[in-house]
Amino acid sequence: MSNVNPMPREEGLDHTLSLAREGYLYIPNRRHSFNSDIFETRLLGKKAICMGGTEAAELFYDEEKFMRQGAAPNRALQTLFGAKGVQTLDGPEHKRRKEMFMSLMSRERIEELIHLIRKEWESEVSKWEGMDQVILYKEVQEILCRAACQWAGVPIQENDIKERTKEFGSLFESVAAIGPNHWLGRAARNNVEKWIGELIEEVRNHNLKPLENTALHAFSWHRDLAGNLLDTEVVAVEVVNIIRPIIAISIFINFTALAIHQYPDKKAKIQSSDEKYTEMFVQEVRRFYPFFPFIAAKVKKDFIWKGYKFDVDTLTLLDLYGTNHDPTLWDNPGLFNPERFSKWKGGPFSFIPQGGGDYLTGHRCAGEWITVEVMKAVVDQLINKMEYRVPEQDVSFSLVSMPSIPASKFVINHVKRK
Numbered sequence: 001m002s003n004v005n006p007m008p009r010e011e012g013l014d015h016t017l018s019l020a021r022e023g024y025l026y027i028p029n030r031r032h033s034f035n036s037d038i039f040e041t042r043l044l045g046k047k048a049i050c051m052g053g054t055e056a057a058e059l060f061y062d063e064e065k066f067m068r069q070g071a072a073p074n075r076a077l078q079t080l081f082g083a084k085g086v087q088t089l090d091g092p093e094h095k096r097r098k099e100m101f102m103s104l105m106s107r108e109r110i111e112e113l114i115h116l117i118r119k120e121w122e123s124e125v126s127k128w129e130g131m132d133q134v135i136l137y138k139e140v141q142e143i144l145c146r147a148a149c150q151w152a153g154v155p156i157q158e159n160d161i162k163e164r165t166k167e168f169g170s171l172f173e174s175v176a177a178i179g180p181n182h183w184l185g186r187a188a189r190n191n192v193e194k195w196i197g198e199l200i201e202e203v204r205n206h207n208l209k210p211l212e213n214t215a216l217h218a219f220s221w222h223r224d225l226a227g228n229l230l231d232t233e234v235v236a237v238e239v240v241n242i243i244r245p246i247i248a249i250s251i252f253i254n255f256t257a258l259a260i261h262q263y264p265d266k267k268a269k270i271q272s273s274d275e276k277y278t279e280m281f282v283q284e285v286r287r288f289y290p291f292f293p294f295i296a297a298k299v300k301k302d303f304i305w306k307g308y309k310f311d312v313d314t315l316t317l318l319d320l321y322g323t324n325h326d327p328t329l330w331d332n333p334g335l336f337n338p339e340r341f342s343k344w345k346g347g348p349f350s351f352i353p354q355g356g357g358d359y360l361t362g363h364r365c366a367g368e369w370i371t372v373e374v375m376k377a378v379v380d381q382l383i384n385k386m387e388y389r390v391p392e393q394d395v396s397f398s399l400v401s402m403p404s405i406p407a408s409k410f411v412i413n414h415v416k417r418k
């Protein structure tokens with residue numbers, strides 16, 4: 001064992017409170033002070049490893065070394081993820097389930113979603129023209145809820161939109177909450193899973209016939225490796241795994257609107273450049289602003305990496321926010337600078353707002369292409385299709401509360417179609 005070195009270690013009994021207090025900066029602060037991309041700490045009463053940077057991300061996505069089963073805390077399963085979803089699976093079972101998701105992500109299907117969102121957006125602009133003020137975050141969530149349900153083959157009545165939007169929103173807004181908001185998130189999950197579960201039963205009884213290439217259809221009839229249909233509850237979790245994150249793009253859209261407002265020179269450049277610059281702008285929004293701070297896995301079997309010992313079952317967190325702001329990977333990472341993406345060489349482990357690695361064989365976000373395309377379409381709507389003013393408001397956002405959203409939820413007024 002002479003080749004094993006002690007890992008830099010945060011002394012003390014437990015640091016869960018520091019994690020809650022420092023939020024997005026908990027891991028980056030310690031990577032900086034230990035001058036190490038890896039350190040040991042104690043979270044939820046147990047030893048845990050935190051790591052960040054390209055090499056750590058590559059290690060984290062090695063499925064021989066890490067597994068997802070048992071890694072997500074119960075409070076995340078009860079709100080954000082749901083039980084027995086794709087996020088909790090490993091190996092061939094995960095690959096089979098992930099294929100089910102990726103089968104929806106063709107260029108044509110993504111274009112259909114963008115078309116639905118643009119249509120909903122344009123009809124909302126007419127409503128916004130008559131409003132004294134528009135709280136963009138709330139309004140955009142309703143647009144995305146309508147479009148996502150339609151895209152997923154899930155019928156929804158117009159008078160249910162507000163309530164369902166709130167429920168889906170609370171699944172990702174309550175994940176780090178304690179007390180009443182956490183319980184609201186749990187109640188919302190029970191409600192939406194029950195509603196979707198009833199629709200799945202209708203599909204299986206042939207009373208409801210969603211289009212074949214929709215999530216509701218594909219997931220209801222998906223078969224696992226043993227050739228069996230999935231339990232209704234699991235299908236419901238996976239359909240929610242499509243609709244909920246599409247609505248969560250509202251967070252990136254709020255930051256997109258904020259960036260357009262705060263960086264008028266970049267806005268002018270979008271207006272005078274081609275689509276390539278819009279894409280660079282959107283990528284910089286995803287790199288610069290906070291969304292998911294980190295992701296969790298457990299060590300699958302004992303191994304040694306760079307002289308550090310990883311013991312089976314140890315909770316390990318990969319620093320997403322810190323990797324996207326790592327000064328060894330990004331020049332002047334605190335600067336909002338879309339131009340950096342003109343020279344960016346790409347790579348699956350350095351730019352990881354939605355996880356890293358491979359889409360099909362690993363856990364990288366199934367909806368990353370959708371997210372980028374939706375954000376690009378929204379930039380076009382905000383800049384080329386409407387005019388608006390941004391009144392005085394508090395647009396500060398926290399690096400502690402998760403997920404982080406600008407305080408005012410971005411208010412606009414004097415909206416006019418162009």
Ligand code: HEM
Nearest residue numbers: 086087242245246248249291292354355363364365366367
């Ligand atoms: C709103 C912006 C989004 C962010 C910030 C985001 C972020 C993430 C992150 C960090 C992961 C975990 C990666 C990992 O565990 O290694 C993930 C997984 C996932 N995301 Fe997203 N996501 C977004 C949008 C979407 C969209 C639009 C969809 C689907 C339409 C989607 C579907 C999924 C699924 C199904 C997984 C699980 C993948 C797996 O475990 O194999 N996400 N996402």
